[in-house]
Amino acid sequence: MRPNAEYTALTVILGPNGVRAYNPGDDVHASAVENLGLVVGRDVLPANVHVIPRPAGNAKRADWESYWLGQGVDQAEIDDMTRDQMATREPVFEVAEPVDGVQDVANPGPDTVAEQATEQTNTPEPPGSDAKKADWVAYAIGRGMDEQTAKDSTVAQLQAFNYDHLP
Known part of the structure; x- marks a missing residue:
């Protein structure tokens, strides 16, 4: 730092x-x-x-x-x-010793807020209510639905599905 x-x-x-x-x-x-x-x-x-x-x-x-x-x-x-x-002679910059009580993480995980923001900005817009089934299938797959499940579903089912609960 x-x-x-x-x-x-x-x-x-x-x-x-x-x-x-x-x-x-x-x-x-x-x-x-x-x-x-x-x-x-x-x-x-x-x-x-x-x-x-x-x-x-x-x-x-x-x-x-x-x-x-x-x-x-x-x-x-x-x-x-x-x-x-x-x-x-070249200068040497010494890194300070770790502070007691502060956890040193070798490979920190991604920032959760940044990850959520990325997900929100990368989330595709749903097709219009009059869109064809192929558009809804592509949207469902893009949001994380299994490809076969999306293809087997009707347009009404794809429109009513809550995509926010997909893993």
């Missing part, structure tokens, strides 16, 4: 009036980072690797250091890398 904001809080962040605004792990919008003067790498981390633009390959070491700090890399690790190593 994609985060709702550009950044994720690393620590408790207080708002301008001293009230707790964000808890660790909360989504933090870029405007809040700017307005509250938050430091990327200390107060917040980017929610994905594309929030902070990657410097050009020939960028200065200081630009690369800022970029990798923003990606959550430890300062000691950055100090051990050369500018060229920083330029060739």
Whole structure:
């Protein structure tokens, strides 16, 4: 699932009036980072690797250091890398651990409401009362009636049948 904001809080962040605004792990919008003067790498981390633009390959070491700090890399690790190593390294986006009590479904079933909406929009319109038997048979089969049952039924039976109770 994609985060709702550009950044994720690393620590408790207080708002301008001293009230707790964000808890660790909360989504933090870029405007809040700017307005509250938050430091990327200390107060917040980017929610994905594309929030902070990657410097050009020939960028200065200081630009690369800022970029990798923003990606959550430890300062000691950055100090051990050369500018060229920083330029060739690819960012890694780590997926958060599952939350206790939240069921993780590997293959979720289809959304029931969406399925019902699809059924309603794909339901053929019934033929007119003066339509031929072949039209009513095609309609009945389209709604899920057994083909032989539809062919054996009269037009009056096909018109009176409740198609909403078919499996």
